[in-house]
Amino acid sequence: MAGINITGIGWVTAVGMGCGRDYETFAMPWGPLPDINPSDMFKKPYPNFRRMDEYSRLGLTAIAFALIDAGLSEWTRERNIGIIASTVYGCLGTDVDYYKTVIPDRGSNASPALFSYTLANSYLGEAAIRFGLTGTNYVITEQHPPGLAGLQTALDHIIRGDVEKILSGISDVGCPEVFGEPSKVPPGAVFLMLEKSPAREISSYGKLCLDPKGRVIYNGSEIYDFTTLVQKCLAGARYA
Amino acid sequence: MGVDNLKNIESGRVVVTDAAVVTALGNNLDALWQGLMAGESAIRPINRFPVDQGHYKAKIAAHIDDLKAVNDRSMLQHLLDRLFLEMGSVPSDSALITATIKAGADNLESFCRGKQANFQDVLLSSIADIVGAKLGLISNGICVSASCASSTIAVAHGAALIESGRTEAVLVCCGDLITEYAFSGFSALKALSPFPCRPFDRDRKGLSLGEGAAALLLMNADRARRENRNRLGTILGWGITNDATHITAPAKNGRGLVQAVDQALKTAKRKPEDIAAISAHGTGTVYNDLMELNAFRQVFSERKMPLYSIKGAIGHTLGAAGAIEVTLGLKALLSQVIPPTVGFSNPENGAEGQVSPESHPVSGDYLLTTNSGFGGVNAALILGK
Incomplete structure (x- = not known):
């Protein structure tokens, strides 16, 4: 069957974090996220990690686990691997933190370090640097989440041949309290590694394709959200 | 559609049938073009927030003077209202791809200062909300966020969708505002020029911020021909x-x-x-x-x-x-x-x-x-x- 292989899964959710091959089930419930220790994902020291905002650390960690799970975390030459991430709130919490450094003295204490992370795509740049990923990368926000627009876009890119491989996922830390609005999505991040034909020994969690209307099809069935897709991937891997 | 099917699709022409822009040089493309060709610059002393205490590296920007925040809405709403005065009919089956890096950041500032503001305008999806409702588009929109290349990528994504045959028309719409939020950040990064920016000049000292919005209607060439649409380019x-x-x-x-x-x-x-x-x-x-x-x-x-x-x-x-x-x-x-x-x-x-x-x-x-x-x-x- 023609399709795009899912070769790696990585996540951070309220119930834990890690690689798909280390778990039999997946859930993305509401609740506080676990503390992230960079040495769990990065073999070399990564002092910048602690300086990043929470949203960046979260997404970067899930990306790192997906690359580890796919056997692609080690590299010597840059690779044409892309990343398409979806989010609802993006770095809104960082935006608030940054602007609070502007207010007290009309900008004289504005933090350049925080401002660097006030873009929803900043952490994709961090991932690109850390893992040598030179393919297309950007963030997509849907008008009515949670949906699969980011995954559709990632599939478009790899099917068209823009990239050799592509990571696609979702990442959110929730809606900052200052807005007084409930979060629409639970906190957490999960990323998938997508490849046409892996050249190395790696099993596939299953295959994805787009039907003529752009619907996402996993192993022949339409899927509607990321959580269900990951659950099906792990169930399929268990019985493969 | 499987991998092989998509791979075999022949490259078709993606036509731009309509476009509108609002910038500090005017409320439409003609005003912008004429101003540019005359060598005008809209970069001038900023009056939207205080810059005269010497805390910022610059005191200038290319702002749209009469942009207003009405009720608790962001100025983004006014900017987009003005943009669509210049836009012709948009088919209701058009896919909507928006782009922004900070959407209604003026409302984010209001929240942080304890003032009343519309929360939806703060979200990256706000342009899709505003435009989708204004035009009565059937499908939900998305927003591309990729820093200063956001709307370039939105155009690319829209063209790719049309070439893949999945849709015949895509409306790309983007906008960003000058806010103290963005101004202070670029100042903190020492990226702002104290004088109007001088691209590719040996004496350049940084960038000048501007604000604006654009909308482009992309269409499959066959449909554009069928509907007798204008052809601005491809x-x-x-x-x-x-x-x-x-x-x-x-x-x-x-x-x-x-x-x-x-x-x-x-x-x-x-x-x-x-x-x-x-x-x-x-x-x-x-x-x-x-x-x-x-x-x-x-x-x-x-x-x-x-x-x-x-x-x-x-x-x-x-x-x-x-x-x-x-x-x-x-x-x-x-x-x-x-x-x-x-x-x-x-x-x-x-x-x-x-x-x-x-x-x-x-x-x-x-x-x-x-x-x-x-x-x-x-x-x-x-x-x-």
């Missing part, structure tokens, strides 16, 4: 890459931009010698402009490509920059003349004979437009007549 190719080098600085060797341009040429099935001119990102920062000159030299060798930047006239409009520049690029192709680079006088090494403070006739059917941004993003589009 989107022929696109490329998107990452430098994988630095979060806020471009790769000095320009390799990411070179790869993006190579990809765009490949998608368009064109060669470097087919390109008549380049609409550069040209922010006026030391490193961006050097990087671009380096990258273009690698792609076009010693050929002195006509090259321009519009940021000395309307400032850096952030997530809206790419689509505004596409609209102007199409106008330049149709007119066979490129606008002056306002603010440019003393050429940076390598810019001699390429960049000019005067408008310049060009001859050819294809124009390259590029944008790069934080996070190492590069995006390139090939526009056709």
